[in-house]
Amino acid sequence: MIITVHELAVTQGILDVTLDAANKAGARRIIAIDLVIGELSGMVDDSIQFYFDFLSRDTLAENAALRFRREPAIVGCWDCGGKFEASAPLSPVCPQCGGARLQVTGGREFRVESIEVAES
Ligand SMILES: [Zn+2]
Structure with a gap:
């Protein structure tokens, strides 16, 4: 098993945000957490x-279900003006015109989108 400190820290961050929100809402238990993960x-x-x-x-979050939603990156081409959804590994050239001047936007985010809690 490969341990990555980054994922550990990120997961701790998710838990902190979630517990904070649940406490403020007076929740007794966290049932599920919806996460958005960029493809890149x-x-x-x-x-x-x-x-x-x-x-x-x-x-409060023990046994909560994690639900993942993958968000694609968008690659824009400077040569033909095309925009494409992309996932890792990224192609180094435009799939439409073969141009190499590409700009990548999105796909790197990682956030908690919503939390489902039980109040009793
Ligand atoms: Zn292009």
């Missing part, structure tokens, strides 16, 4: 789940 963020669902299970023990 390098995050692996399984790793996040693994760290989450470990970090959430004895918290």
